[in-house]
Amino acid sequence: MAKVVVIGSGVAGLIAAAQASRDHEVVLVTKANLAESNTHYAQGGIAAVVSSEDTVAEHVADTMFAGAGMCWEPAVEVLCTEGPACINDLVNYGVEFDRKDGALAMGLEAAHSHPRIVHAGGDATGAVTSSALVETVKRTATDIHEYAFVADIVVENGRACGVQVLDADGLHFIAADAIILASGGAGQLYRHTTNPSVTTGDGVAAAFRAGAQLADVEFYQFHPTALxxxxxxxxxxxxxxxxxxxxxxxxxxxxxxxxxxxxxxxxxxxxxxxxxxxxxxxxxxxxxxxxxxxxxxxxxxxxxxxxxxxxxxxxxxxxxxxxxxxxHYWMGGIATDTFGRTSVPGLFAVGEVACTGAHGANRLASNSLLESIVFAYRAVSAIGQGWPADAPSVRWEQAGPLHELELKEPDHTQTAQVVDRVELQTLMWDNVGLARTRSELEAAMTQLHSWRPADPAHRLFPDWEDANLLLLARTVTEAALAREESRGGHFRLDFPETDPTQARPITLVRKA
Structure with a gap:
């Protein structure tokens, strides 16, 4: 029996905790209450082939088309093939999907060739799913830490061995044989976002500091219709x-x-x-x-x-x-293989925090909850199974990356201005948002390098979040500068065409 620390309480974290509890000791850590996550606010539903009029091959094709030439097909195959069984598992967990004449009701969304979106509670799919899984985890998890912030992932002898957690009692260490990061995206990078306030990219930032490779971070999806x-x-x-x-x-x-x-x-x-x-x-x-x-x-x-x-x-x-x-949604994140394994042994990443390659440059509608569920199951199945020497051994190693960027730390002095979140969000919206240019991206990077995080000795949760947002803003801007084309969620006014030779990932590692 392994000790597994799961970080995050969206659908990916809840599924991972529930499944891992069958065979392992599970500690779940979440920085708000157990039910607060992007999952809770998800309206659209879950895409899966549950009709005889639909096929997995067509779901794969729709996903690949939406991904604008950047999807990794093995990950897409896993996503679409294993999706239907996951819907059945959610039903067994107590999720009551909407039905019509006794069968699952299915809706149509953009870029899908068939109605294949299942919903619960009309437009409350996330809340209904989250509620059922929260009750399951409360019964099965060994230990649950709410209102606990994961400050860092601890790596010893090249392997993740635990996490530093900050809560009302101060900073303390939780040892782990395996860590499953399921902490969500970083919607709070932008002034206008559909994401809740907790989505500050803490898991991606902590993994990056721990040495994990990031990929596709320039691809940020903006939902067309927010009120x-x-x-x-x-x-x-x-x-x-x-x-x-x-x-x-x-x-x-x-x-x-x-x-x-x-x-x-x-x-x-x-x-x-x-x-x-x-x-x-x-x-x-x-x-x-x-x-x-x-x-x-x-x-x-x-x-x-x-x-x-x-x-x-x-x-x-x-x-x-x-x-x-x-x-709305970050296609990029921590590079993983199809079992959620990152480049740091012992560290898994699932859900929006991860980059499996399944979404490419532009996520197909309602594939996000599906990805969280499918790869959470697969990550749990890989616990204790060893760690491939070439993990995450995904498409960016097969095809070769477009760029391998080393992100250097700025030379901060104590006279540098402490980052202000609203100013950072405004800068990202104006310069690194829906439409980008070299001059605006370079101006953004200059500004980002002029800011520093608050002193770690005095940080509260929001200060830790701001430090993470500052780090991730620099990764997104750096990658957006490097990709001199327009593709999916990345649009350059100065390079408006898609360049077939750039249909390869940009990866980032942190320079020590």
């Missing part, structure tokens, strides 16, 4: 899948002129189409028109969105609502 109000409440892509359309300030549809799939084009295409239209109309948000669906249908199919609209005085069954793009 254009404070908080950027997500308006699920499933709304467009049901027939809602995007219109400009004059009520005219514009996506038909941009892409043959119009509102159901890949997310990066729709997000940039919205951005272009907003610029043309002086920065005003575009409008999402769902009025043709009717108030009754909207309130039943999308109860959470209906409630949110009402809280802002909007009746989306009768009038279009204002929307804008917002940072």
């Amino acid at each position: 254009a109000v404070p908080g950027s409440f997500l308006i699920s892509e499933a709304v467009r899948g049901e027939g809602a359309v995007l219109v400009d300030a004059h009520g005219n549809r514009f996506m038909q002129k941009i892409h043959p799939l119009a509102e159901l084009a890949p997310r990066d295409v729709v997000a940039r189409g919205i951005q272009r239209t907003m610029i043309e109309q002086g920065g005003q948000p575009v409008l999402l028109d769902a009025t043709s669906l009717g108030s009754d249908f909207l309130s039943q199919r999308f109860p959470s969105i209906t409630k949110a609209c009402r809280s802002y005085g909007l009746n989306w069954g009768k009038e279009p609502i204002p929307v804008t793009p917002a940072a």
Whole structure:
């Protein structure tokens, strides 16, 4: 029996903890309460082939197409092939998916060739899934640490052996035979984000400091439709899948002129189409028109969105609502193989914290929860099975990386300004957001190097988070500078075309 430390309580962490508890001693660490994660806020659903009219091959093809030439096909095959069984496992864990005439109800989302998105609670799939898994973990995990911040991953003799955790009692060490990082993405890098406040990239930053290789960090997906109000409440892509359309300030549809799939084009295409239209109309948000669906249908199919609209005085069954793009999902992260193994022996990464290569340059809608579940199972199955000498032995080693970047530490002095999160988020949104140029990226890097983290001796949770965001902002900016083309979630105004010779990953390691 191994001692397994699981970090994070989204679907990836909860699945990993529940599965590992069958054979191992499990300690779960999460910096908020057990139910607070990106999973809880996920509206769209889970993509999986659960219909006889659909095939795994078509799901693979749709995923590869959306990934803009950057998907690693072995990871995509694993994702799509093992997905259906994972849906059955969630049912066994107590997740009650929506049904129609006794069978699983399936929805259609952008870039999918078939309706294959299963939902729970209408637009509350994440909350329903999280709730069922939280109850399971409470019964099975050996030890649960809530409101505990993982400051660093400890490596001895080239192997991860535990974590330094900060909580109300101070800093202490938790030893581990295996560590499964499932701490989510870094949506708080950007001023406008659909992510909750806990998504500050702590796991990616800690792994990077511990020597783990990162990949694809320049690819950040901006969700096309967040409500254009404070908080950027997500308006699920499933709304467009049901027939809602995007219109400009004059009520005219514009996506038909941009892409043959119009509102159901890949997310990066729709997000940039919205951005272009907003610029043309002086920065005003575009409008999402769902009025043709009717108030009754909207309130039943999308109860959470209906409630949110009402809280802002909007009746989306009768009038279009204002929307804008917002940072949503990070395709890049800690490089792993198809069992979640990183370049640091003993350290696994699953979910948004990881880069398996399954999403490529642009994640296919509703593949994120699926990836979290599939690779969490696989990581647990690999505990105690040894560590390949060439892990993560994935596509960036087979095809050869476009660049291997060593990120140097800036020479900070105590006179350097301590980083301010709002200033960092604004800089990233303006210079390293939906559309990028060399001059803006270089200006961002200069500014990022002028900031320093707070003194570690006096850090509170937010100070640790800010230090992690500063480190990750530099990795994203460095990789965005290196990729001189436009592809998926990375768009360069000065290199607007896709370059076939650059269909290879950019990897980063931290220079000691």
